[in-house]
Amino acid sequence: MTGTGTDGGASDTGTADAPVVLGGVVKTFGRVRALDGLDLEIRRGEVHGFLGPNGAGKSTTVRLLLGLARADAGRLRVLGGDPWRDAVLLHRRMAYVPGDVSLWPGLSGGEVLDLLARLHGGVNRTRRAELVERFELDTTRRSRGYSKGNRQKVALVAALASDAELLVLDEPTSGLDPLMEQVFRQAVAHEAARGRTVLLSSHVLSEVEVLCDRVSIIRAGRVIESGTLAELRHLTRTAVTVELGGVPPAAAAADLQAVPGVHDVAVDGVRVRFDADPAGLTAAVHLLGRWPVTALQASPPTLEQLFLRHYAGADPARSPARPAVGAS
Amino acid sequence: MTTSRVGVATDRPPARRAPDAAGAGRLVRLQLRQERWALPAWVAVLVLTAVSTVSAIRGLYPGAAERAALAAGIAADPSLVVLTGRVATTSVGGLTSWRLGVLLSVAAGVMGLVTVVRRTRGDEDAGRGDLLVAAGAGRAAATVAALAVAGAAALAVGLLTAAGLVSQGLPVTGAVGLAGSVAGSALVFAGVAAVTGQLSGSGRAAVGSAVTVLAACFALRALADTVAGLGWLNQVSPLGWPAVVQPFGADRWWDLVRYPATAAVLALVAVAVSRRRDVGVGLLPPRPGPAGTRVLAGRWSLSLRLLRGPGVGTVVGMAALGALAGSVGADPAGLLQSTPAVEDLLRRIGGPGGLVPAYLATMGAMVGLFVAAQAVAAVLALRREETAGRWSLLLPQPLSRVRMLVLHLAAALLWSALALAAGGASMGAVLAGRTGRGGLLGDALAATVVQFPAVLVMAAVAALLVGAMPVASGAAWLAWGAAVVLGQLGGLLQLPGWVTGLSPFAHVPRLPAVAMSWTGPIGLLVLAVAVVVLAAVGLRRRDAG
Numbered sequence: 001m002t003g004t005g006t007d008g009g010a011s012d013t014g015t016a017d018a019p020v021v022l023g024g025v026v027k028t029f030g031r032v033r034a035l036d037g038l039d040l041e042i043r044r045g046e047v048h049g050f051l052g053p054n055g056a057g058k059s060t061t062v063r064l065l066l067g068l069a070r071a072d073a074g075r076l077r078v079l080g081g082d083p084w085r086d087a088v089l090l091h092r093r094m095a096y097v098p099g100d101v102s103l104w105p106g107l108s109g110g111e112v113l114d115l116l117a118r119l120h121g122g123v124n125r126t127r128r129a130e131l132v133e134r135f136e137l138d139t140t141r142r143s144r145g146y147s148k149g150n151r152q153k154v155a156l157v158a159a160l161a162s163d164a165e166l167l168v169l170d171e172p173t174s175g176l177d178p179l180m181e182q183v184f185r186q187a188v189a190h191e192a193a194r195g196r197t198v199l200l201s202s203h204v205l206s207e208v209e210v211l212c213d214r215v216s217i218i219r220a221g222r223v224i225e226s227g228t229l230a231e232l233r234h235l236t237r238t239a240v241t242v243e244l245g246g247v248p249p250a251a252a253a254a255d256l257q258a259v260p261g262v263h264d265v266a267v268d269g270v271r272v273r274f275d276a277d278p279a280g281l282t283a284a285v286h287l288l289g290r291w292p293v294t295a296l297q298a299s300p301p302t303l304e305q306l307f308l309r310h311y312a313g314a315d316p317a318r319s320p321a322r323p324a325v326g327a328s
Numbered sequence: 329m330t331t332s333r334v335g336v337a338t339d340r341p342p343a344r345r346a347p348d349a350a351g352a353g354r355l356v357r358l359q360l361r362q363e364r365w366a367l368p369a370w371v372a373v374l375v376l377t378a379v380s381t382v383s384a385i386r387g388l389y390p391g392a393a394e395r396a397a398l399a400a401g402i403a404a405d406p407s408l409v410v411l412t413g414r415v416a417t418t419s420v421g422g423l424t425s426w427r428l429g430v431l432l433s434v435a436a437g438v439m440g441l442v443t444v445v446r447r448t449r450g451d452e453d454a455g456r457g458d459l460l461v462a463a464g465a466g467r468a469a470a471t472v473a474a475l476a477v478a479g480a481a482a483l484a485v486g487l488l489t490a491a492g493l494v495s496q497g498l499p500v501t502g503a504v505g506l507a508g509s510v511a512g513s514a515l516v517f518a519g520v521a522a523v524t525g526q527l528s529g530s531g532r533a534a535v536g537s538a539v540t541v542l543a544a545c546f547a548l549r550a551l552a553d554t555v556a557g558l559g560w561l562n563q564v565s566p567l568g569w570p571a572v573v574q575p576f577g578a579d580r581w582w583d584l585v586r587y588p589a590t591a592a593v594l595a596l597v598a599v600a601v602s603r604r605r606d607v608g609v610g611l612l613p614p615r616p617g618p619a620g621t622r623v624l625a626g627r628w629s630l631s632l633r634l635l636r637g638p639g640v641g642t643v644v645g646m647a648a649l650g651a652l653a654g655s656v657g658a659d660p661a662g663l664l665q666s667t668p669a670v671e672d673l674l675r676r677i678g679g680p681g682g683l684v685p686a687y688l689a690t691m692g693a694m695v696g697l698f699v700a701a702q703a704v705a706a707v708l709a710l711r712r713e714e715t716a717g718r719w720s721l722l723l724p725q726p727l728s729r730v731r732m733l734v735l736h737l738a739a740a741l742l743w744s745a746l747a748l749a750a751g752g753a754s755m756g757a758v759l760a761g762r763t764g765r766g767g768l769l770g771d772a773l774a775a776t777v778v779q780f781p782a783v784l785v786m787a788a789v790a791a792l793l794v795g796a797m798p799v800a801s802g803a804a805w806l807a808w809g810a811a812v813v814l815g816q817l818g819g820l821l822q823l824p825g826w827v828t829g830l831s832p833f834a835h836v837p838r839l840p841a842v843a844m845s846w847t848g849p850i851g852l853l854v855l856a857v858a859v860v861v862l863a864a865v866g867l868r869r870r871d872a873g
């Protein structure tokens with residue numbers, strides 16, 4: 001665990017301790033290329049958000065991490081081991097919550113919890129009782145009769161009450177009500193504070209924003225962006241709105257359109273709006289400096305815009321673009 | 329209660345329209361597509377078995393005198409009478425009807441019940457029922473469609489079997505009677521399954537109840553054929569109706585009407601219930617469970633627990649079958665009447681060693697086949713756990729796949745061993761009680777327990793499919809069906825040794841009719857271990873879930 005490794009790859013410095021390191025991972029299902037050269041690193045002690053559109057490959061990645069499926073190519077390190085070969089050893093130190101929890105219809109929730117606890121080995125009973133109470137779980141109900149959210153709570157309680165150092169959560173809150181979602185957030189924050197590492201795949205952006213230290217965005221089987229939210233914001237465009245005294249907005253818009261790095265210029269009455277990526281921002285500000293600016297507003301994109309951009313990627317048809325010049 | 333009754337009353341559709349079955353036509357097409365591999369396979373196996381049996385009987389027993397001698401031998405062998413009934417006519421057709429009437433009725437009945445449960449409660453358990461009903465299908469539509477699909481399969485079996493029998497030169501009247509009985513049995517047990525599917529809490533439980541009804545019908549039939557004065561029971565049991573119709577004998581065609589009439593009544597009951605029942609829930613209410621467990625100490629006991637229902641069912645069922653075999657067969661008075669000629673024939677059919685040991689050996693093999701079915705089903709339950717997504721909760725635990733497989737196999741086989749012992753013990757105890765010969769208890773136990781290595785091989789084959797070819801794991805039933813056909817027909821048809829030897833049961837010593845020989849059982853054990861190793865290798869290499 002503490003060995004720095006003899007493989008001596010310079011790029012690996014600082015990542016020797018990372019609980020999850022994937023490089024160039026490929027996974028195909030017949031002709032479908034679910035993962036296509038995926039790189040992912042999760043650092044110790046962080047809550048790592050895993051985002052991407054439907055079918056991007058999040059669940060496939062998770063299944064590879066758990067050794068439920070085998071990668072066709074690429075390097076996979078989970079807690080210092082090979083997730084396929086060392087699955088059993090690694091699983092003592094991992095816990096998993098699937099998005100769609102299927103329980104044994106004839107067993108009660110309490111029986112499932114006991115079963116999973118004994119299979120896993122290490123479990124904190126007081127912690128479990130506390131979680132059962134906080135999630136308001138009726139453990140005497142048979143699984144057949146559980147609602148979707150309650151099935152999910154069973155899996156969540158089992159995972160959170162274990163002493164696993166890596167929690168792998170694949171859309172763990174897709175069935176929870178807002179109150180339970182709150183309990184979930186507190187519980188994950190608590191676990192992270194205790195030093196556990198969490199991989200959280202989710203479509204709930206607010207949850208990711210609150211909980212995650214870093215996020216990775218996956219699209220079509222590749223991680224296209226990875227970093228802290230601040231870094232991701234920095235990488236993306238700033239939305240700018242200006243009011244110009246005296247200059248016809250249409251003319252200003254035409255000039256702005258010509259600046260490299262400025263996009264989606266639009267005229268809205270007396271205002272001109274545009275998006276500028278980091279490279280284009282300086283030039284755009286220089287240009288604005290030549291005009292009498294009466295009002296200026298510059299804002300980083302909202303998280304939602306950020307993700308929508310990334311999800312839709314380079315495909316303009318899918319991006320929520322504003323009407324371009326002349327299109328109004 | 330009152331409100332719901334009012335609701336039902338006001339919601340009841342006018343008698344003419346049947347919106348509860350709305351969309352059944354579309355569902356028929358969907359279900360035919362879902363069953364596009366299974367049903368043709370069933371039909372082919374049933375028809376081919378019929379055709380090959382006729383040609384074999386004609387080839388092996390061409391003369392009337394040979395057939396009469398065969399019939400005399402059969403009448404003197406209680407084990408054959410228990411399993412297949414009495415010979416009514418000694419023509420080729422009559423012997424075919426004796427050999428196939430019960431066997432194919434049981435097989436066709438299983439086809440009907442499995443198909444109906446799979447396409448009704450099976451789809452509901454998987455959550456598809458909700459989608460279909462929400463999309464506009466009536467609540468009874470799936471049941472109606474499944475009955476139609478099973479009916480179409482029954483019709484195909486009937487027409488093709490009749491054509492096959494006629495093509496072998498048998499008279500048309502008898503061929504229609506026999507084929508009609510087989511097809512009718514498929515209809516009746518499709519109806520039974522439609523009803524159990526409404527009552528039970530899950531598809532598995534529905535299959536269990538329907539199989540129990542089938543077994544009870546078989547027991548009634550066996551009693552009718554073996555106990556003097558109980559012959560009327562054949563009128564009550566659909567599996568006794570071939571003896572009522574008497575194909576190639578009296579040819580009482582009009583008695584074929586019993587089948588569709590019974591099926592229609594059952595279908596009406598099922599449809600009536602399904603209009604009122606919640607989708608995905610049986611009529612019998614669920615009970616709450618314990619708040620926790622000390623007993624489910626881990627992997628091994630989870631498998632034991634998951635297999636508990638069918639396991640207990642098989643143990644009880646084998647005890648009942650054993651008691652039946654012990655009470656109806658081997659009538660001590662009848663045993664004294666056997667002549668050298670009859671014993672010679674029996675040697676051909678059942679092997680040497682006298683009547684009672686031969687009887688025990690045959691019944692032991694029968695128990696072995698049933699228990700092998702339990703073992704195959706239990707092993708395939710592991711695959712069902714996988715498709716239901718429950719491996720995703722187990723395998724992320726520190727539990728290796730191989731361990732999971734081996735522990736599941738062990739749990740399945742523990743139930744198998746108990747069922748074998750229960751069958752032998754109850755058969756032996758009843759026989760010993762009747763004859764006062766205590767040694768029969770041990771003999772009967774030996775006859776069933778010695779089947780264990782063959783059961784093990786069947787379970788291992790199922791495990792191999794689950795491990796290495798999960799998509800085709802249902803093919804384990806083909807292997808089991810082949811073992812049944814080879815075991816039931818191989819001796820009579822004098823198939824070459826290498827063909828009958830394909831069945832693991834052919835390598836089980838016929839205890840207590842012969843002395844114990846260890847080569848067969850040890851060979852089977854080695855084979856089973858090798859197959860399980862292959863299964864483990866396959867399971868380790870593939871994606872899970």
Ligand SMILES: Nc1ncnc2c1ncn2[C@@H]1O[C@H](COP(=O)(O)OP(=O)(O)OP(=O)(O)O)[C@@H](O)[C@H]1O
Nearest residue numbers: 029032033034052053054055056057058059060061
């Ligand atoms: N067993 C399988 N067989 C065939 N294709 C599969 C299989 N599992 C996943 N795929 C394909 O792999 C791709 C990635 O699927 P995956 O489930 O990983 O997506 P996801 O990012 O989790 O999506 P979602 O947000 O909808 O959960 C999809 O195109 C999917 O169709």
Ligand SMILES: [Mg+2]
Nearest residue numbers: 058059060099
């Ligand atoms: Mg997913």
